[in-house]
Amino acid sequence: MPAIAAENLTRTFGDLTAVDRISFTIEEGEIFGLLGPNGAGKTTTISMLSTMLRPTAGKASINGYDILRDQDGVRTSIGIVFQDQSLDEELTAYENMDFHGRLYRIPGERRRAKIAGLLALVGLQDRQHDLVKTYSGGMRRRLEIARGLLHEPKVLFLDEPTLGLDPQTRNHLWEYIERLNEEKGITIILTTHYMEEADRLCDRVAIIDHGGIIAMDTPQALKNQIGGDVVTIHSPDPDAVAGSMDAPWIAHIERRDGSVVLSMQDAEQHIPGIVTGLVSRDIGITSLSVRKPTLEDVFLHFTGRSIREETASGRDVMRLYHRMGR
Amino acid sequence: MDIIYTIWLRNIKRYLRSKSRIIGSLGMPLFMLLVLGLGLNSVVQIPDTGQGYFEFIIPGIVAMSVLFTSVFAGIQIIWDRQFGFLKETLVAPISRLEIMLGQTFGGASTAFVQGLIILVLSLFIGLSFSSAAGFVIAFLFMVLIGIAFTALGIAIASRMEDMHGFQLIMNFVVFPIFGLSGALFPISSLPAWVQPLTMLDPLTYGVEGIRYGLTGTAQINPAVCFMVLAAFSAFMTIVGAWLFRKMSI
Structure with missing residues (x-):
């Protein structure tokens, strides 16, 4: 039971x-x-x-x-x-x-x-x-x-x-x-x-x-569902970055305000390849980070929104629920 | 029964702890007792009985204390709802009727004690002790007023969103009930067209009952007073319980 x-x-x-x-x-x-x-x-x-x-x-x-x-x-x-x-x-x-x-x-x-x-x-x-x-x-x-x-x-x-x-x-x-x-x-x-x-x-x-x-x-x-590690690339030209990412080991590409977020397995091994690829195409990199995925990424993956940006407006909705519930 | 006792006990504990509330709600009745009672005592003499005014209004002021305290005690469940404590009670495996009865008896008990304090203080200012039996009768009526009006407070609170309406209730429900009750003047001296209104006011029967107990004279037969007030208490408890059951949180 x-x-x-x-x-x-x-x-x-x-x-x-x-x-x-x-x-x-x-x-x-x-x-x-x-x-x-x-x-x-x-x-x-x-x-x-x-x-x-x-x-x-x-x-x-x-x-x-x-x-x-x-x-x-x-x-x-x-x-x-x-x-x-x-x-x-x-x-x-x-x-x-x-x-x-x-x-x-x-x-x-x-x-x-x-x-x-x-x-x-x-x-x-x-x-x-x-x-x-x-x-x-x-x-x-x-x-x-x-x-x-x-x-x-x-x-x-x-x-x-x-x-x-x-x-x-x-x-x-x-x-x-x-x-x-x-x-x-x-x-x-x-x-x-x-x-x-x-x-x-x-x-x-x-x-x-x-x-x-x-x-x-x-x-x-x-977290596994979103395809491995999360690589975030900040660049002055994020469109070009997104356009140049065509390697088969990239599971998922996403644009998030001014940056490009990639999902891939074993990200550490692929970093040199990504960097040399971007440099050879003359695309600037402001910063690059690698991290394990969090549930935040999962939420974003499924809804297309970040859970945090919801919080302010979400609170009003909650109040509304609360009032209607009475 | 044990659940009703538990909720009653909480009310009593909170009451005994709120010293400022106890003293604060004694202020108004004491003020009226001293200013009206002693101030008008030499000017006013009650027709028919020849009572002094002070002796006349003591039962009215005692009833007033009980009335105000009990309505307020009933309405207090709005606080419990706003501060979340009501949820804790509502989610327990007990019936809402038990919760409502516990609140009613708790409120009635605190209201009774407030009235009792006024009564004891009046003994020092000039109320003469008639008989023990008379006091028991007065106590009985005080308890009935307490039950009826705590239940009324709970009924009102079940329909109210928050405390904003409190002033409205005080001005349009509680004060008219008090004003029309014959607490401050003999019913017989009112104009003929107001008298029926007085007879519709349940507190009238409470005041007259207490007056009979404390001074031995009343304008309405005390047995009638008892029956009307007891019926009203039972009726209000049922209405209060029904509205409380329907209340959503």
Whole structure:
């Protein structure tokens, strides 16, 4: 039985199709990433899977429970860390945990023991009796993760878990998430628009754009799909550079503002050939770089856009979704 | 039951921690009690009963405290929604009815305590202690007012986007309810055409009930007061629960 199975899940808000017939299955113990720009439909997907939002069409089950027919079964099986903070700042960390434990009907003795263990796991036991409003962003996130785990869910949903955190805190959180997955075997589904986050954490990634899944595989396999290493050539005359690249070992050529991006296997061996070829044709080179492909390149490859340039406008779209969802 | 208790407990903890809110919401009723009550005491004498004005308005001011605190407590779920905490409650394997009832009893409890503080303070300023049974009757009516108007607040909050409409609610719902309730003047001294409006105001029955408990006289039969207010509380709880269930986040 898969941990999550979604079949043609769809959600529309008026004329807008936020999630468009997406299907996937996630196996137990997997870390699965939904990667895409803001407004792509990630949070809407999570909301439907967590029974917060009714799908317009399609079906899904979590831990064997249908999201429409057995909401309580689904709710008991999942823990969620929402994109926006959902702590009560006027309560202490311990009280927030205790409130959660009572809502999930965990009996007193076990509740206290679990709270102590989890607060230790996320390194908050020293501050557990301080009001949450005195906490930093990273501490709040850790507390939310600990809270999400209190009722021993089979599946943990993390919606943009490291949004707005500094790099160091982000690294710490990644370690926590990896440890959770390894030690407790908990299935994790996370949404992110950080490429490195998806790359580092996820066993499999679904790239989602305009409500649909456009590619789904392991990060490595996705990166392999774009044809090996990425060579970026900056030149005063990029058209000429692009025109002169006709060698059979070039898998893919692309123009990106003022530069030419090539994909090829074993790029290091081909660099001398590229340089001598360009020099012999009298085409200038400003700079040349070689790197391993990232998921950013994969996203660009499939959508023709960079995920980063989406972020500003994507946020507005997300707000719109949010308002229409009410 | 344990879920309702959990949500009630959170409300109480938050209430006890917000010292500034407790003291802040005592200001207005105390001010009215002192300025109106003591200021007009020598000028105004209530017809029929011959009561002094101070003694007359104490039940009204107690009811006012309970009313304002409870409506505000109900509307507060908008904050919970805006700050995200409501999501944490809504995604738990519990019913929305349990959440709503927990909020209602929590709000009613804090409103009751606010009213109780005013009541105790009035004892020091000049309210004479009638009988223990009378106080119990007054308490009962305070609790009913608290439940009814917290539920009203939740019903309103379920239909509101954000706190912008709060002023509107205060001016066009809460103040008219208070003003028409006979908290500040005897119903019988109103012009004939206003009296039916007063009788439509559920708070009227709360004020009269508390007045009966504290001073032993009331213009409406206390049993009638109890039945009307209890029915209104039940009705508001049902409406509140229904609207809260339909609310999307």
